[in-house]
Amino acid sequence: MSIIRPYGDTTGDGMVQLSFTLPVPHDKRAEGAAVQLANKMGMDPALLVHAKQMGDGFTFFVVYGKVNHLVDTDQVQVVERDFPLLSATEVNAAIKRRLRRRLNVVGACIGTDAHTVGIDAILNLKGIAGEKGLEYYSELSVTNMGAQVSVPELVETARERKADAVLVSQVVTQRDAHLQNTRAMSAAFREALPVGKRPLLIVGGPRFDELMADDLGVDRIFTRGTTPREVASYLVHALAAGSPTK
Amino acid sequence: MSIIRPYGDTTGDGMVQLSFTLPVPHDKRAEGAAVQLANKMGMDPALLVHAKQMGDGFTFFVVYGKVNHLVDTDQVQVVERDFPLLSATEVNAAIKRRLRRRLNVVGACIGTDAHTVGIDAILNLKGIAGEKGLEYYSELSVTNMGAQVSVPELVETARERKADAVLVSQVVTQRDAHLQNTRAMSAAFREALPVGKRPLLIVGGPRFDELMADDLGVDRIFTRGTTPREVASYLVHALAAGSPTK
Amino acid sequence: MAGKLDLDPRTVRTARRLAARAGQPVVDLARSHTTVSVERAVLRLAGVHGADQDGIPWVNRLVDAVRADVGLGHGVAVPVFHAMRSTGVDDITVLAQKAAAGAVRFDLPSTRAESTAARRAARSQAGAGLKVVDRRRRERDRLIKRFGDPRQRPWIYLIVATGDIYEDIPQAQAAARAGADVIAVIRSTGQSLLDYVPEGATREGFAGTYATQENFRLMRAALDETSKELGRYVRLTNYASGLCMPEIAALAGMERLDMMLNDSMYGILFRDINPIRTFVDQRFSRQVHARAGIIINTGEDNYLTTADAVEAAHTVTVSQLLNEFFAHEAGLEDWQLGLGHAFEINPDLPESFRLELAHALLARELFPDAPLKWMPPTKHMTGDVFRGNLLDGFFNLVGALTGQGILLVGMMTEAVVTPWLSDRDVALQNVRYVLNGAGSLHEDFVPAPGGFIQSRAHHVLSEAIELLEKIVDDSLLDAIADGTFGIMKRPADRGKGLDGVAKHDEDYYNPVTEALEQ
């Protein structure tokens, strides 16, 4: 069946938990306002179980209740892995076979973001979750530019290294920094290089929505829990599948 | 201003936290389903920040995001206290003046519910939150029937004691036990006694919705954090205000 | 573990001696009375099963009929087996059905020979029931040997409470897979006041599922499967409590339940059941548990939901000492005493955590060989589930630091709903974190000599001794009437189920008690 509902302790009960702050002091009206919000979110009945004033003008609420929305799993859009997951040997073999040269990858954490643990996990030998990073693949030539790289520097380096793929990481998301930076990056590549010369653009980070690739002007988005092998396999799929050279 | 939105860390950001379980194993589709639910609840963007499979067929999710609903505090319906909060002396004086006899109160926890702490807090001398219970009021004659009282017993006792008011507590709410029991109780009183002879019916408990009095056939509902003084003041308002006798 | 509080062994001995003196009159009372439920338990062990069309068990109909004809004071065994012989009915359930239809009249045997024959038949049939209990106990021992005990102490104890046995089963199995060592199926709110045990598989409880023989069987079978899958024997708990405590104990023995909630005073205080009825039922049910190798869980934790956990700490100790005395008297061994206590101090109180440690350690050191059941915060839980999960973590830590035997896992939604599937998962993760990360911290926990924790424990123990002295002087029944425990006042001549009590006549005969007291 494709229609499901949240589950508290009985099939179909629809129960969920919600918490939020309203910018009002705590009184009955505030509680009513909290319930109104829960109702608007589709919770009915909405059980206000906790309300606590913080400072002068804010109140924190916890609400439990039944949502009447149905979830249709058939309607779920996901970016399914549409390429086979390859071993390192297979990746290397495919690149050798199709490109007849090493595939050049340039990675960086752009903007003012200095969170390198994620991109390092993908690129560095050490890897993550028991998988070695892309540096381990003999047919990949990896340049890891580190953190706080500006877009012009990135474009320049990509050009210099004749990058087949550019891997960008973005972890800070406050005020949509990650989206802004990614858009700036893809625009710069579009401007700097003609179609066909442009490297494959990949971004990653824990808070991206994988469905937004087109919107952000990149080829692919990777998010929470990505492993290097997935990225390597995708590179083969996108750059070293089909025709013998790109 | 009467229009407000949830507050994460900036005015108007609309941020809320949500958690729930879906009856599906954890995979990308499940995560998509979770986001779909959050979207249906009005969260956009909805950030899925945690997903954990439990057993074979369930996954627990935590979602953060921005709700686009507006809360209109002017539209909030609340049962405001529409009577003055009296001191014990005032309560006693009012009863003496108007009724010229003690006001009879019968309290019980009905059905199979055995949670007496709440009703005891209202009735017993000891009280709660620093306020003495109704037994403390010299002009109130209180009969506390305790727990697991059946509706016929309650009606019988109310009749015997010539109850002016019947106070019923309901704490267990699973499968709406509290609503069912309250409806059964009010129906029994309607059946047993003619209008005018029927005592004032009051229910209380932590999970009632104060707006449901009519629906449940009672005169008033008290909920979380009620204190004895509020109840005493309401009794005066409902039974010993206006005319000299009931 | 022992020795951290530097308790004076003489003081401890005094406390125990006082508890024995306070309890003895109640034991005497129990030895000289029977109840409808004790008698029904005898007949259940002797083979009566099933219920009439209205769901009233045949065993109730049979006891009612005997009682109507000859009273309860002789015990039902002799009149019933005498009737079997005289009517020629050889299936006891059939006899019950006939009795219900008014087709049998009960009387006492008129000759010594008839009497001896009836006793012999009763002894043999009830013995068959006890043999089932014995077989179950051996079976448990075998399965524990095969599957193994939990790797860690405390055992992790989780509740299911959907009201529907068929929802309970998968939830219980999921909980066991997620780490629960003990599963308790909470009962429907109303059951404790039913003077009969419902029949069959049930799906309509409120905030709990009915305790029935069939539900016991279904859940035990499901958990046997899961035990096998996990390579760890998962224990099952239910409630031998309320008006039918003796019968439920018998059913639990026959269906291999492993633990039973069974307290000497809970029914009196929290269900307003008559004190005498309770004490009589108690003693019998404990004798059955002793035989069945079932661990009892006492209910002192409940006192702290109505009384203040600091002020009333010593009442918990007193009750534990009484529960121990009654349990030993009924034949239970120390390893079967899951004495209850709880983390219920107001968390806003300064030093609340150290007070909890003091109380928990006192229980630990007073009862070094009992498993002790450590109950989570409930009273001071609110709808703030984030805070709730935190309190549960500190509760778990006290459990680990003081070597509790059985840890009832607290739920962050305690003040909101009966546990959701995800609540249990969050809660177990909490327990795992604490036991895994700080499970051996007790090695580094050494209450400062003469410091806060030791002084508090000594103080509670001395208050307990004072209270016990008072009880010895006045009587336990008076103490209960006065609201000593849980601030609930329960006079001995009030409460539910008193009419089901009867004083033994001189010729009272009960083949089960006889066997259990051998």
Place this chain on the structure above:
Amino acid sequence: MAGKLDLDPRTVRTARRLAARAGQPVVDLARSHTTVSVERAVLRLAGVHGADQDGIPWVNRLVDAVRADVGLGHGVAVPVFHAMRSTGVDDITVLAQKAAAGAVRFDLPSTRAESTAARRAARSQAGAGLKVVDRRRRERDRLIKRFGDPRQRPWIYLIVATGDIYEDIPQAQAAARAGADVIAVIRSTGQSLLDYVPEGATREGFAGTYATQENFRLMRAALDETSKELGRYVRLTNYASGLCMPEIAALAGMERLDMMLNDSMYGILFRDINPIRTFVDQRFSRQVHARAGIIINTGEDNYLTTADAVEAAHTVTVSQLLNEFFAHEAGLEDWQLGLGHAFEINPDLPESFRLELAHALLARELFPDAPLKWMPPTKHMTGDVFRGNLLDGFFNLVGALTGQGILLVGMMTEAVVTPWLSDRDVALQNVRYVLNGAGSLHEDFVPAPGGFIQSRAHHVLSEAIELLEKIVDDSLLDAIADGTFGIMKRPADRGKGLDGVAKHDEDYYNPVTEALEQ
């Protein structure tokens, strides 16, 4: 508190001696170099303020002009004050503006008398800035006397990070009212790599608010109000870190900030700032902090976000010892050393909690007179906010058990967002519960002699000594280049800001250093 680990004082002395030997070459380096930011700090103290239309501070324009004309090696003070005299401009900011417009040419005084005059003028003007710093320090002492210090240790340290100073202020005030003793205003992600200090009140930071003199002033004034309201002096923290560390230290001194994040290696490792640039800036900034009575917070916690908290535990110890050595060398006293460490062990690791206790206690006993800043879990926080709040509770408990001085309050949303208003409230409630309920539990916490905790602490200390020996042999710069700290490899000839470094010429003159080293 001391003595729980039974550390050998000789071993501790060895560790300190090795740290001094490892650090001395870096001190020598710092003493023989200057940087653009050190020079700008001097001029800021001497009174340059404001910025041009593009937001570039006049002080940057001035130093750039001096540098273009005569280089940095002599220090800017003499050329600048010489120019003041020769141009007849008597407002130093006006001089900067003229210099920016190309209307001033700098050169070195040609006579000894001119040189002496320039030095004297510089000494006097920079001295005026230091007098402001001194006045602020006395003001702080007075306010602390008036309003009082927090009643408890650890001090409770909370972060605000909206990016908008006008949202930060009410949030900081609310946090203080809710119990925070220290407020830190997190900086916008980009600021550490800006080679200038932005000007004015700002509202557009990313994940933090710009550190500007005006923002400092606004926040300090707001917290003074709140301190008065609460009867407790609420401390304010910012970051003397990144490319402008010396200037920010000077601004902090002049605006009465109370604590500053200020680490000898953080900028190198986590911002890829050139090591030499950092060490030179470091020394100067610490001298200013010493004078201003500011408590520094070092950044060892950060290593454990990139390296493993168990494997790399000794690198934290080594870094603390180095930070201590550098701090003492710069004139800071023990009470000013908020040495950092963190609760970052994988919570799934067996005994994780006891390992945390061992590490935290080691820091405590190695640095008995330093306040120590205890940082919450971040790396192993996930989107499971219920678990997050639990971990924070156990982090708080370690803080209380090991007598940490400053407790940075962990947020359950660590892995999700910069803290929400409600996150802080939930987090403070957590801290309050732990400190209130278990704040004195350290009295009963006695690591078993020779047991897990003691052995672990001894082991980490011996690993630290080994590593220090290696650093003494190879040099600290090489160790940093090799990825010793936080697994970040940072060679001495790479990284940002190297071009802002200059070796002292023989006639180098810096009136501030001169005054601070008196």
